[in-house]
Amino acid sequence: MxxxxxxxxxxxxxxxxxxxxxxxxxxxxxxxxxxxxxxxxxxxxxxxxxxxxxxxxxxxxxxxxxxxxxxxxxxxxxxxxxxxxxxxxxxxxxxxxxxxxxxxxxxxxxxxxxxxxxxxxxxxxxxxxxxxxxxxxxxxxxxxxxxxxxxxxxxxxxxxxxxxxxxxxxxxxVPEGYGIKGVDMGADGTGGPSLCIPAGGTAVVANDQRVEEGLTFIHMDGPEVYKFAVKTMGRTV
Missing domain, CATH: 3.40.47.10 (Thiolase/Chalcone synthase)
Structure with a gap:
């Protein structure tokens, strides 16, 4: 904080x-x-x-x-x-x-x-x-x-x-007594594969084949993202 x-x-x-x-x-x-x-x-x-x-x-x-x-x-x-x-x-x-x-x-x-x-x-x-x-x-x-x-x-x-x-x-x-009282920032890069867009960067270049395969769209592991969000939001609050 x-x-x-x-x-x-x-x-x-x-x-x-x-x-x-x-x-x-x-x-x-x-x-x-x-x-x-x-x-x-x-x-x-x-x-x-x-x-x-x-x-x-x-x-x-x-x-x-x-x-x-x-x-x-x-x-x-x-x-x-x-x-x-x-x-x-x-x-x-x-x-x-x-x-x-x-x-x-x-x-x-x-x-x-x-x-x-x-x-x-x-x-x-x-x-x-x-x-x-x-x-x-x-x-x-x-x-x-x-x-x-x-x-x-x-x-x-x-x-x-x-x-x-x-x-x-x-x-x-802003005047004293107003504004942001405190902040909390963080990250956990290990969860990246659970919510990603596989193609479009330098690792997997976007082309017609990747578009056809759906790799330029959002991919999400819903249960994993949910568990992470509940745990993290509770901790940060």
Whole structure:
């Protein structure tokens, strides 16, 4: 547990969701599952799916604009952009640099952070650390994904879980008594094979054969991920 040397918190938030909704009843027509099974095990009733032509950076830009409006800051006030995503528009330039250009945040450093489901939390803690140290004053943290394009819609174990959307927060120093009181970060790389996308990196290059074999989609060992999550979340809380 780490405490901030001065109070740092969120001063504005924003979000964006695509209009297209896929319900559990829609999934019943696609794979062997049902609404009750999904709701009892996940609490999920529906998910949003980005249409063709909509990219992660677009969703992030819309969410960021709302966060900046709530925070009453301009693009030029932003010192740093941390973009948590594992589904950027492309490998380079980074999604953060695309977002910087979209916003006109010409004074901001910008980089992507890939920590999957933990990405926004990692980004928030990192932003708070920058501000607490005095290095930056206003940091934009964004988490955005289009996981529908990384899901095998014939795999009932994963297609029920993932969707598309974006959230953003402006992080800044705040008055005493407010803000982040403490943080806890960790990782366990030994569990990597239980939740992975086998192809697309340098170890297994994506090509037509790998796409055909489904190696560019999310692969998950559901029971192992569940056991890890329950144990870890209990310990960290």
């Amino acid at each position: 780490t405490m901030m040397s001065k109070p740092v918190g969120i001063i504005g938030t924003g979000s964006f969701l695509p209009d297209n909704v896929v319900t559990n009843f829609d999934l019943e027509k696609m794979v062997d599952t049902n609404d009750q099974w999904i709701r009892e095990r996940t609490g999920i009733e529906e998910r949003r799916i980005a249409p063709e032509g909509m990219n992660t950076s677009y969703m992030a830009t819309e969410a960021a604009k709302k966060a900046m409006q709530m925070a009453k800051v301009t693009a030029e006030d932003i010192d740093m952009i941390i973009f948590a995503t594992l589904t950027p528009d492309m490998i380079i330039p980074s999604a953060a640099c695309v977002l910087q250009a979209n916003l006109g945040a010409k004074n901001a450093a910008a980089y992507d952070l890939q920590a999957a489901c933990s990405g926004f939390v990692y980004g928030l803690i990192t932003a708070a650390s920058y501000i607490s140290s005095g290095l930056y004053k206003k940091v934009l943290v964004v988490g955005a994904e289009i996981l529908s394009r990384r899901v095998n819609w014939n795999d009932r174990g994963t297609c029920i879980l993932f969707g598309d959307g974006a959230g953003a927060a402006v992080v800044s120093e």
